[in-house]
Amino acid sequence: MSSGMKFNGLLRFWPPPVQIFQIRNIYIGNSEGGPKPKVFDKEKLKKYKDELIGKDTGKNYNYVDKVAIITGGASGIGYEFAKTLADKKLLGVVIADINVEAGETAVRTLGNNVMFVKTNVQNNSELKSCFRRVMKKYHKLDLLINNAGIYNERSVDKVLNTNVRALMYGTFYGFMYMGKHRRRHGGIIINVSSVAGIRQYAGFPLYTGASHFVVGFSRSMGTPFFYDLTGVKVFTICPGFTDTHHLKDINVLRGFDDLKSYTISTISSKMHQSPSVFGPALITVIENGRNGCTWVVENGKPAYEVSPKESTVI
Numbered sequence: 001m002s003s004g005m006k007f008n009g010l011l012r013f014w015p016p017p018v019q020i021f022q023i024r025n026i027y028i029g030n031s032e033g034g035p036k037p038k039v040f041d042k043e044k045l046k047k048y049k050d051e052l053i054g055k056d057t058g059k060n061y062n063y064v065d066k067v068a069i070i071t072g073g074a075s076g077i078g079y080e081f082a083k084t085l086a087d088k089k090l091l092g093v094v095i096a097d098i099n100v101e102a103g104e105t106a107v108r109t110l111g112n113n114v115m116f117v118k119t120n121v122q123n124n125s126e127l128k129s130c131f132r133r134v135m136k137k138y139h140k141l142d143l144l145i146n147n148a149g150i151y152n153e154r155s156v157d158k159v160l161n162t163n164v165r166a167l168m169y170g171t172f173y174g175f176m177y178m179g180k181h182r183r184r185h186g187g188i189i190i191n192v193s194s195v196a197g198i199r200q201y202a203g204f205p206l207y208t209g210a211s212h213f214v215v216g217f218s219r220s221m222g223t224p225f226f227y228d229l230t231g232v233k234v235f236t237i238c239p240g241f242t243d244t245h246h247l248k249d250i251n252v253l254r255g256f257d258d259l260k261s262y263t264i265s266t267i268s269s270k271m272h273q274s275p276s277v278f279g280p281a282l283i284t285v286i287e288n289g290r291n292g293c294t295w296v297v298e299n300g301k302p303a304y305e306v307s308p309k310e311s312t313v314i
């Protein structure tokens with residue numbers, strides 16, 4: 001084959017799909033990527049620098065001046081996260097959830113440092129506008145927990161839009177609103193996956209695949225390249241079976257006889273822990289997490305860290 005033919009062949013791939021540039025723009029920020037960051041005064045900058053060199057991390061994490069967003073924080077595991085952070089007297093705990101009734105009840109129950117923003121994370125403009133509302137009210141963000149997630153093996157689009165797409169964009173917005181590269185002061189992003197993200201389950205191939213995405217994506221965004229540039233750390237929490245609304249309806253793949261009964265019997269044979277274990281687990285992860293780490297919380301036991309067998313960081 002002549003070199004001219006090879007060149008023509010390559011031209012078929014040019015220009016590259018627009019989506020590549022859209023994703024890149026969301027991360028580095030462009031004119032549509034949210035309001036321009038404010039220029040902080042010198043005192044504030046010094047404080048933020050101190051935070052970055054480690055005075056406000058790990059066991060010394062100073063909860064009281066922090067602002068957190070928790071997607072899916074109106075019930076289940078997310079509610080436990082919100083309750084724990086509200087008890088730690090954070091400056092602001094923002095619950096971003098689609099369920100208005102549960103969200104408003106959470107605000108009434110948890111106290112006046114808690115705010116509810118009705119958000120369907122599947123809708124990117126609603127997700128973006130939640131971040132904007134938080135910046136407008138508090139002018140800062142320190143902690144983001146991408147927790148909203150669903151299980152339904154028959155709703156491919158809904159599962160991918162919630163568990164994969166929204167979590168990915170949420171992470172990008174987290175970098176945008178917390179990153180040093182945007183003149184912010186760094187922070188923590190915690191992405192919620194599942195034990196399905198590190199194992200395999202016949203009953204939920206779609207959910208398992210989405211959960212593997214969360215682990216791989218979060219580990220990759222939790223690498224030194226991004227941290228050095230942004231001061232944002234990314235951790236993953238993988239819950240085991242937990243007694244929430246999550247697995248109340250079992251919808252398995254169609255066309256496989258006995259898969260539903262097999263799945264129900266597998267699930268019911270597992271211990272379903274109380275969501276209350278996620279309060280202490282969150283504190284363990286915030287205070288002990290290393291960038292890119294993955295923690296499992298299952299069987300009612302304290303959170304423990306897992307490392308991939310093959311772990312090359314580049």
Ligand SMILES: NC(=O)c1ccc[n+]([C@@H]2O[C@H](COP(=O)([O-])OP(=O)(O)OC[C@H]3O[C@@H](n4cnc5c(N)ncnc54)[C@H](O)[C@@H]3O)[C@@H](O)[C@H]2O)c1
Binds near residue numbers: 241246
């Ligand atoms: N419960 C379990 O056994 C289990 C196991 C492994 C992982 N997880 C993961 O833990 C996370 C929390 O699950 P849970 O058990 O608390 O479930 P849950 O159903 O009790 O709570 C999920 C919350 O997310 C909200 N939500 C759902 N779709 C949303 C959307 N599009 N936009 C905004 N909010 C939305 C719901 O209103 C609800 O408040 C999920 O990511 C789930 O995949 C749960």
